[in-house]
Amino acid sequence: MLALVVGLLPGAVSPADARPDPRWHFYTRDRTRYVSPWFAGARRIMVPYGCTRAPYYDPDPRCAHHRGFHHGIDVAMPCGTPLYAGRRGRVLSPSAPGRPGPAYGVHPFRIRSAVGGHVRDILIGHARRVYVQPGEWVRRGQLIARASDSGAPDGCHLHFEVRLPGRGYTGAIDPSSYLMLRPA
Template sequence: MIAEFEASVDERWQFYDTDENAFHTSPWYAGAGKVMVPFGCSSAPWYASDPRCPGEQGFHHGTDVALPCGVDIRSAVDGEVVVGGLGDAYGSLAFMVRSGEKDHVIGHVSQRFVEAGDSVRKGDRIAINGADGAPDGCHLHFEVRPAGGAVDSAVDPAADLCLTGLG
């Protein structure tokens, strides 16, 4: 897994994570990836200054995981697909998987295999990773919001992303 990642390095990747050497797996994607931008206050240049953060830092509402272009994205929950209303920053094919009281936002995909209203089950292939709408290369933007919530209602997605470190 790690060799495959290292063979497919995207020159646009920029890391703003203190754990940049660790590889992670997740039920949401095939293979291994590295966290580029974690949830919360960030010095990454793409986010406007936020009063919750020190200095001029902005607030990132999800977790970005660097993945080679073309990695399968799979649902880690049973749910219903919601399309639309996310904005250009997530890419033109971004969508959500609504599961119970949560929306799981999937951004920057190059191909989507689901449409609005589709039911998905754990393990279903739902998209292919890409860089659509992303200035920093191929990665998965993963965000969690209360069902029907806006970007400002996003919560730390760590528990839902289920990252497992490989070292």
């Protein structure tokens, strides 16, 4: 009975939505499902940070075999999956320096957070609906958005990127520790 009630909660991802998106393509051999305070459920990584064979990126001199460089981590999830603030921080104005382009979808946003004594901008791409506004402080665990396929040719997913403050994608650093992934 409880499972039925939970499935009917507003905004909950129904079992039908939990089916794999036929557009998903995984550019990693990692088949592990991960949990994170940033999203609901156990999910697989589609495109890891760094050099990748995914066809969406121009060749990068850091990468062998003319591969491109992915500045974040893409995590496959059904459209509508709740996204939560994994850390406390302040939502930045869309006009802040380093604004993400259309490849991040129509509702990308950033949260500036002090992490381990360092200030970092956490960028969330491919959001369907964003529940937070620029200037607002978010607390850990707060519902901030829902996943979508906006700007994503390969289906619904979360793009999670960490940048140095005020910098564009060239200021991106490995977001793995900030995403706090744990095997399910």
